[in-house]
Amino acid sequence: MSGLGLDLRWIPRALGLGLLAFIIFGPLTNLVLWAVAERWYFPHALPLKYGFSYWVAVFAPRGNATGSLVNSVVIACLTVVISIGLAVPAGYALARLRLPARGLILLTLLIPQAFPNLPVYVNIARIFYQFGLNGTVLGVVLVHASHGLVYAVWIATAAFSALDKELEEAARSIGASGLRTFVDVTLPLAAPGLLASAVFVFLESLDEFTGTYFVGAPDVTTLPLLLYTAGAGGNYQIASITALILLVPSIAFMLVIERFLRADVLSKVGR
Amino acid sequence: MGGYLEIVAARVRYGDVEVLKRIDLSVAKGEFVALLGSSGCGKTTLLRAIAGFNPLAAGEIRVGGRDVSRLPPDKRGMALVFQSYALWPHMTVDQNIGYGLKLRRMPATAATARVTEVKKLLGLEEFGQRKPGELSGGQRQRVALGRALAINPDILLLDEPLSNLDARIRLTVRHEISALQRRLGITAVHVTHDREEAMVMADRIVILNEGEIAQVGTPTEVYNQPNSAFVAAFMGAENLVDIDVRVAGEAIEVAEGPQNRRAVLRRSGRRLESGRAIARFRSDAIRLSTASATSAEDGDDGLLLRGTVEQVGYPGGIWRHVVRLGDRSVMVDAEDRFDNGAEVHLRIPGDRLYVFSEAQQ
Numbered sequence: 001m002s003g004l005g006l007d008l009r010w011i012p013r014a015l016g017l018g019l020l021a022f023i024i025f026g027p028l029t030n031l032v033l034w035a036v037a038e039r040w041y042f043p044h045a046l047p048l049k050y051g052f053s054y055w056v057a058v059f060a061p062r063g064n065a066t067g068s069l070v071n072s073v074v075i076a077c078l079t080v081v082i083s084i085g086l087a088v089p090a091g092y093a094l095a096r097l098r099l100p101a102r103g104l105i106l107l108t109l110l111i112p113q114a115f116p117n118l119p120v121y122v123n124i125a126r127i128f129y130q131f132g133l134n135g136t137v138l139g140v141v142l143v144h145a146s147h148g149l150v151y152a153v154w155i156a157t158a159a160f161s162a163l164d165k166e167l168e169e170a171a172r173s174i175g176a177s178g179l180r181t182f183v184d185v186t187l188p189l190a191a192p193g194l195l196a197s198a199v200f201v202f203l204e205s206l207d208e209f210t211g212t213y214f215v216g217a218p219d220v221t222t223l224p225l226l227l228y229t230a231g232a233g234g235n236y237q238i239a240s241i242t243a244l245i246l247l248v249p250s251i252a253f254m255l256v257i258e259r260f261l262r263a264d265v266l267s268k269v270g271r
Numbered sequence: 272m273g274g275y276l277e278i279v280a281a282r283v284r285y286g287d288v289e290v291l292k293r294i295d296l297s298v299a300k301g302e303f304v305a306l307l308g309s310s311g312c313g314k315t316t317l318l319r320a321i322a323g324f325n326p327l328a329a330g331e332i333r334v335g336g337r338d339v340s341r342l343p344p345d346k347r348g349m350a351l352v353f354q355s356y357a358l359w360p361h362m363t364v365d366q367n368i369g370y371g372l373k374l375r376r377m378p379a380t381a382a383t384a385r386v387t388e389v390k391k392l393l394g395l396e397e398f399g400q401r402k403p404g405e406l407s408g409g410q411r412q413r414v415a416l417g418r419a420l421a422i423n424p425d426i427l428l429l430d431e432p433l434s435n436l437d438a439r440i441r442l443t444v445r446h447e448i449s450a451l452q453r454r455l456g457i458t459a460v461h462v463t464h465d466r467e468e469a470m471v472m473a474d475r476i477v478i479l480n481e482g483e484i485a486q487v488g489t490p491t492e493v494y495n496q497p498n499s500a501f502v503a504a505f506m507g508a509e510n511l512v513d514i515d516v517r518v519a520g521e522a523i524e525v526a527e528g529p530q531n532r533r534a535v536l537r538r539s540g541r542r543l544e545s546g547r548a549i550a551r552f553r554s555d556a557i558r559l560s561t562a563s564a565t566s567a568e569d570g571d572d573g574l575l576l577r578g579t580v581e582q583v584g585y586p587g588g589i590w591r592h593v594v595r596l597g598d599r600s601v602m603v604d605a606e607d608r609f610d611n612g613a614e615v616h617l618r619i620p621g622d623r624l625y626v627f628s629e630a631q632q
Contacts, residue, residue, distance in 0.1 A: 164357065169344070173323075173345070174350050174371035184370070
């Protein structure tokens with residue numbers, strides 16, 4: 001029967017979807033299981049004892065998690081302020097003014113990403129040491145900003161390029177100065193794109209490990225550093241709980257992107 | 272002549288290309304001038320130069336005797352209505368219309384009253400709280416116009432504001448805009464590629480061709496006395512025949528040709544030299560008859576052409592014939608239908624015939 005034939009043709013598709021679901025949700029399940037496992041060792045497929053005692057330990061006043069979380073958030077916020085503060089004028093200039101080496105400037109911003117991270121950060125750490133920036137929040141923020149600026153400038157450029165120039169000209173023609181036009185028309189209309197790039201920079205900073213390790217550790221501890229220490233010490237529960245905490249802003253980011261970043265902005269990234 | 276808006280020897284360049292080549296134009300206060308031309312003729316460039324968005328490479332733009340060529344757009348006292356309307360999507364209709372007043376620091380109560388007045392003028396009373404995205408094309412067009420009118424601009428600039436509207440709405444909005452302009456006494460410069468729109472709206476029409484002014488005149492002048500073959504063709508005289516002329520005082524003698532009979536036309540101020548010439552005429556300026564019926568009639572101030580009907584169609588009201596004249600064909604409208612292959616005579620009265628020396632082109 002045709003019904004049976006249809007069912008048969010669904011089998012490979014169902015298998016494919018199942019595999020995809022496993023690839024996506026497998027590690028997540030493992031993570032969640034580890035976060036609530038009290039005792040779990042080979043060859044058992046599932047934890048032997050469940051409980052929240054590690055959560056208590058992580059968030060206990062003596063545990064480093066709360067302090068690291070606060071550090072992470074403060075650093076991420078400062079990074080956003082610096083990156084967006086620089087990306088708004090830079091992105092506007094790249095999008096609107098006829099700069100001769102526009103493509104080159106956009107590419108130059110990518111250079112920190114083009115080289116292997118480790119040697120770059122080791123050198124940054126060496127230079128920062130001379131200025132007394134090592135082990136300070138400012139030092140870590142600067143390292144994160146060098147990283148976040150790329151995304152911020154690229155996305156801000158795209159957000160401003162996607163804006164119809166005539167909307168600004170309409171304001172100029174009925175008497176608004178250049179600055180007034182920027183504040184009243186350009187900025188509000190580019191806000192969704194700028195917001196998305198801010199969230200992106202925030203998450204990048206929250207997740208950043210290598211730079212923080214070389215410039216900040218051991219004086220400045222962030223969540224990824226805590227996760228690394230816990231993971232290296234074989235303490236999978238602490239590591240999983242930290243990872244889950246880091247996951248929350250990522251999901252929030254997806255929702256913001258979905259809500260605010262329009263396709264016409266995305267299509268202009270890098271142009 | 273002391274115009275209110277004066278453009279003197281204005282040139283605009285994009286890189287090496289000269290888009291506007293020495294434009295001289297004077298617009299009186301309260302006058303409605305249409306810049307008419309096909310796409311790429313520089314009409315929008317000229318409008319944007321007046322508004323201050325295209326810098327002049329040379330020349331001057333004066334408003335009321337004051338040179339504004341170096342001023343930024345916001346200091347020129349003009350308002351531009353864009354083809355795309357360019358309404359701000361994050362503001363309501365009220366905020367869009369009131370923005371110019373906010374910039375001028377008008378007190379809130381006075382500004383609200385002015386916005387209400389403008390909305391009433393344009394029939395937008397109910398839409399104050401809507402965003403532009405929730406309006407139809409015609410309503411957006413009126414908001415764009417209202418935003419420009421709210422600030423009482425010295426000069427209103429319109430960049431093809433009707434081209435995005437349905438054909439039917441366009442006809443009514445045409446009359447609305449010109450009635451409004453006359454009522455408010457605003458000086459207006461209107462860019463369009465639509466001949467009829469320019470004819471019915473404007474006091475004067477400026478026809479642009481490749482960055483130069485081809486002719487300036489009232490609608491009747493540019494329609495009935497085109498000064499060049501280009502203007503004649505642009506104003507609808509698409510039909511074309513080659514003739515030989517000899518200018519003798521106040522008369523123009525047309526020599527007998529393969530398609531035309533010998534004729535004598537009154538000169539009526541035509542600038543013309545003896546020699547090869549072209550004659551242009553509209554499809555509705557012709558009296559069509561069978562070859563045998565008119566053979567006796569002589570061409571006095573009128574041209575008689577001989578041709579063969581090639582095609583007949585009925586677009587409504589009249590019959591439209593395609594008539595072959597040697598290696599050219601012309602369109603002829605007639606009350607009566609002539610069959611395919613019929614030998615016909617076309618008689619064009621002298622005052623409907625636009626003759627230009629071939630060298631003039």
